[in-house]
Amino acid sequence: MSSRILPEFELKTPQSVDETLELLATYGDSAMIMSGGSDLVVAMKMNLSPDTVISISEVAGLDKITYAPGQGLRIGAKVTIAQVLQNDAVKELYPALWQAAEVFATPQIRNSATVIGNLLRGSPAGDCSCAILALGGHIVLQNQNSNRDVSIDDFWTGYNQNARKGDELAIEIRLPPPSAQTRTIFKRMTRVNEDLAKINASVRLEMDGKLCKGARLAIGCVGPTTMRLPKTEALLTGSEINADILASIADMVATEISPIDDKRSSREYRIHVSGVLVKRLVQQAIN
Amino acid sequence: MNTRTVNLNVNGDDLILNVPVHQTLLETLREQLGQTDTKYGCGTGECGACTVIVDGDKSLNACLTLTATMEGRSITTAKGLVKNGKLSEVQEAFVSETAIQCGYCTPGMVMKSTSLLLKNPNPSEEEIRKELEGNICRCTGYDAIVKAVQKASLSFPLIKNAAE
Numbered sequence: 001m002s003s004r005i006l007p008e009f010e011l012k013t014p015q016s017v018d019e020t021l022e023l024l025a026t027y028g029d030s031a032m033i034m035s036g037g038s039d040l041v042v043a044m045k046m047n048l049s050p051d052t053v054i055s056i057s058e059v060a061g062l063d064k065i066t067y068a069p070g071q072g073l074r075i076g077a078k079v080t081i082a083q084v085l086q087n088d089a090v091k092e093l094y095p096a097l098w099q100a101a102e103v104f105a106t107p108q109i110r111n112s113a114t115v116i117g118n119l120l121r122g123s124p125a126g127d128c129s130c131a132i133l134a135l136g137g138h139i140v141l142q143n144q145n146s147n148r149d150v151s152i153d154d155f156w157t158g159y160n161q162n163a164r165k166g167d168e169l170a171i172e173i174r175l176p177p178p179s180a181q182t183r184t185i186f187k188r189m190t191r192v193n194e195d196l197a198k199i200n201a202s203v204r205l206e207m208d209g210k211l212c213k214g215a216r217l218a219i220g221c222v223g224p225t226t227m228r229l230p231k232t233e234a235l236l237t238g239s240e241i242n243a244d245i246l247a248s249i250a251d252m253v254a255t256e257i258s259p260i261d262d263k264r265s266s267r268e269y270r271i272h273v274s275g276v277l278v279k280r281l282v283q284q285a286i287n
Numbered sequence: 288m289n290t291r292t293v294n295l296n297v298n299g300d301d302l303i304l305n306v307p308v309h310q311t312l313l314e315t316l317r318e319q320l321g322q323t324d325t326k327y328g329c330g331t332g333e334c335g336a337c338t339v340i341v342d343g344d345k346s347l348n349a350c351l352t353l354t355a356t357m358e359g360r361s362i363t364t365a366k367g368l369v370k371n372g373k374l375s376e377v378q379e380a381f382v383s384e385t386a387i388q389c390g391y392c393t394p395g396m397v398m399k400s401t402s403l404l405l406k407n408p409n410p411s412e413e414e415i416r417k418e419l420e421g422n423i424c425r426c427t428g429y430d431a432i433v434k435a436v437q438k439a440s441l442s443f444p445l446i447k448n449a450a451e
Contacts (some may be wrong), residue, residue: 004330004331006309006310006311007309008289008307008308008309009308009309010288010289010308011291011308011309011353011356013291013355013356013358026360029397032351032354037352037353037356038348038351041311041351041352042331042332042351043330043348045331053308054308054352055355057354057356058358075425087311105306105332105421106332106333106335106420106421106422107399107418107420107421108332108335108338108346108348108399108421109332109345109348109349109421111346111347112347112348112351112352133440172395192420193419193420194333198342277295
């Protein structure tokens with residue numbers, strides 16, 4: 001049972017990325033990084049007690065969304081869900097991410113929560129996580145000595161765990177540019193949007209008429225991390241998406257997921273509805 | 288205990304505060320400044336009772352905000368909407384539409400409604416309900432609150448900033 005009282009900690013408010021990386025080199029694993037704090041403050045009220053909190057609230061330059069044709073989308077570490085919602089390039093070219101932002105938590109939380117924070121928390125229920133896994137892309141991690149890119153496909157290493165090392169700052173997310181044939185969509189199953197999703201799913205299809213040339217299917221809340229559906233993707237890729245293919249999606253999805261009973265939903269519901277949800281998203285994406 | 292000095296503007300007053308770094312904005316408002324118009328409901332950003340407006344137009348949960356990270360910002364709370372003893376258009380509408388029962392969600396509802404009308408002076412019912420998704424009311428069933436926001440939108444002045 002939580003006290004909902006914040007523990008004491010050391011607070012650092014660096015003014016630049018360099019200063020942040022210096023702090024991370026020193027404090028590494030005993031520090032948590034905070035931007036909006038909507039997730040971290042709750043976690044600290046429940047059971048998390050870091051020695052040091054490094055707030056990047058005063059670090060300049062990490063709050064931009066930029067799109068360049070041919071290069072794609074770059075989302076800085078401090079970019080909030082609200083900023084994503086207000087961005088025309090995201091709405092038009094990465095609709096799955098925009099749709100995830102639209103139903104994300106509450107309007108107040110959207111003003112402080114960050115897209116990168118959703119990925120770093122790595123909850124299998126993360127809405128932005130689901131959309132970005134379908135869209136594809138990578139996270140840029142930086143420490144004092146170097147930077148490296150980690151594909152979103154390799155980013156989550158276990159339940160609430162990710163590839164970021166203690167001395168690294170996740171600087172930005174980069175998503176590839178869509179083509180004229182790209183179709184993306186996101187949906188979550190929930191009673192009210194404020195709740196964590198019972199299931200969320202997102203698809204990215206490259207369509208040439210009815211022929212599917214590529215498929216990325218992402219689903220959340222049915223395993224320890226947000227996950228792809230490789231067998232269902234193989235079913236679609238290289239096929240004309242007709243009634244037979246659509247009819248076989250649900251059964252294939254059920255073979256790839258490992259949902260559990262929890263506070264939000266049951267294993268049985270998730271097994272049944274996951275397949276229906278993915279099928280409907282594919283149908284909607286190709287129409 | 289780690290403390291920090293923070294310059295904060297609260298409802299038009301420039302303040303210099305010394306706060307523990309783990310103190311939330313909600314605690315600063317209620318306990319250090321004695322301004323209890325902002326309410327504690329859940330402490331986890333789910334009920335919206337602690338909603339305040341930052342820098343004129345951004346609604347935030349004060350229970351999830353560390354005061355020590357708010358250097359130089361301006362905060363508007365429910366009492367800050369009252370000008371020369373007169374309730375704001377939103378506050379008046381909540382009264383006239385009997386959108387208040389126990390009153391506990393009301394400051395948060397009023398702040399969120401105000402930030403909505405600042406961005407969207409003519410919202411549809413659907414837009415109002417969507418924007419109030421982060422504010423929970425246990426008494427009214429929300430209909431009177433929606434009507435209050437609709438009424439307020441008719442007389443809401445074209446201002447850009449809650450602190451004006």
